Every structure is written in C-alpha cells, then in structure tokens.
Amino acid sequence: MNPNDRNRDQRATSIRLPRPDPSRLDRNSAKPLRLLDRMREGLRARHCNRRTEKAYVGWTRRFILINGKRHPDETGEAEIGACLSHLASEAKVSTSTQNQALAALLFLYLKMGMTSAPSRSCSATAT
Numbered sequence: 001m002n003p004n005d006r007n008r009d010q011r012a013t014s015i016r017l018p019r020p021d022p023s024r025l026d027r028n029s030a031k032p033l034r035l036l037d038r039m040r041e042g043l044r045a046r047h048c049n050r051r052t053e054k055a056y057v058g059w060t061r062r063f064i065l066i067n068g069k070r071h072p073d074e075t076g077e078a079e080i081g082a083c084l085s086h087l088a089s090e091a092k093v094s095t096s097t098q099n100q101a102l103a104a105l106l107f108l109y110l111k112m113g114m115t116s117a118p119s120r121s122c123s124a125t126a127t
Helices: 003-013 035-045 050-066 077-089 095-111 120-126
Strands: none
Touching (some): 035 050, 035 095, 050 077, 077 095
C-alpha cells in the first residue's frame, strides 16, 4: 500500500459534516420552531461552543420539568430562585454548577426574549 493512499484515507474520515439548520428544516411547514430549538439557534448565532449549547439546553429543559412542564413565559423570578434553591439544598450541586444553571436561565430570559425577564438581583440566589 502506498503511504499517500493511507494519508488520503485518514483525511477523508476526518471531514466533519455541518449539522442541519433547524430553521431550514421547518421552513416548509407552518409550525414555528420549538423553544429549545430556538435556543439552540440563538446560541449558534452567537457562536457558542457546542458543549455550552448542550449544557444550556439541558438546564432549560430541567428548569421546565422542575416547574411542572410550564412554559418559561408563564414563570418568572420566583421560579428561577426556587429552582436554584432546589439545586443548592436538595440536589446539593456545587456553586459553579448553580452559576452555570443561572447563566443558562438568564440567557433564556434576557437573550431569547421571554416576556417575564428576571431582575439582576436574582443572581444573588446562586451564591
């Protein structure tokens, strides 16, 4: 086997294909994008890391489940504080994990345009 053939095979396997854009997939249908898909799209538009995207979407999903599957438009600062308190007292997660959850929820409310945006004083509950 020629060494150049082996290098060509290795290069061919390391090509990464782009992930499909959810907005293009739903363009033909009349349904709007779901909340978590819009959040992914917003994070990608801001060139956030894929792991950040995964973490933020995970914390948002967990926040929705903790609040009885209520949409974040129906929740507010009190629910965010209760969620962070739950993480600290019952789930016993570290402060950095609480801060990551808070950052995800602040992104959701402040950058994604939720109607009931929490005040900055809510961040004091995470420390």
